[in-house]
Amino acid sequence: AQTVTQSQPEMSVQEAETVTLSCTYDTSESDYYLFWYKQPPSRQMILVIRQEAYKQQNATENRFSVNFQKAAKSFSLKISDSQLGDAAMYFCAYRSVGGATNKLIFGTGTLLAVQP
């Protein structure tokens, strides 16, 4: 069975600085998707960025980028030029490719605080 581990329960970053959130996963599959979701306080969870395992290039979305190390089964999220609105709980998630199920497997989350 696949597992996702986020070893940083809480992180803090100064506004305008850069922060990296860690995520590792375990799987025997060769093809899969990885995601970072953001849940702001009292608001719904939204997708921040996705990575397809068969693509070697790291995904980027504006200030958000990932460092995908397939051999090491590592998928970290880098947030550049942090803003107050980035404060949220961040969840790393895994999804298999193939089959009919689309279920996501999540980590325990990292609570990010942004200091002004």
Next chain:
Amino acid sequence: EAGVTQFPSHSVIEKGQTVTLRCDPISGHDNLYWYRRVMGKEIKFLLHFVKESKQDESGMPNNRFLAERTGGTYSTLKVQPAELEDSGVYFCASSRGSGYRGTRYNEQFFGPGTRLTVL
């Protein structure tokens, strides 16, 4: 386009009582998922509907939980009787597809969650 909605936002019940949670997916989304996050732990998958059929219910914890999606539109998740360990946040998500490829097509959109407290 309206997002995924969930009702109620909060529910506080006594152990042994029954609670029903409701989820309205995004219009046109055939796939509906239920997840749960117990305090401080990971978000765990409960089950997946394709239209009104249960595609995968491998995450349902026990037979006190009953999920339905009559007519393939909204879904309900009933907990009867509720136990203390059922406390947590219940998330619903929906997606247009769930097939092999097409990540964008299969993106799951989440509701705000229902916070359930069992006393």
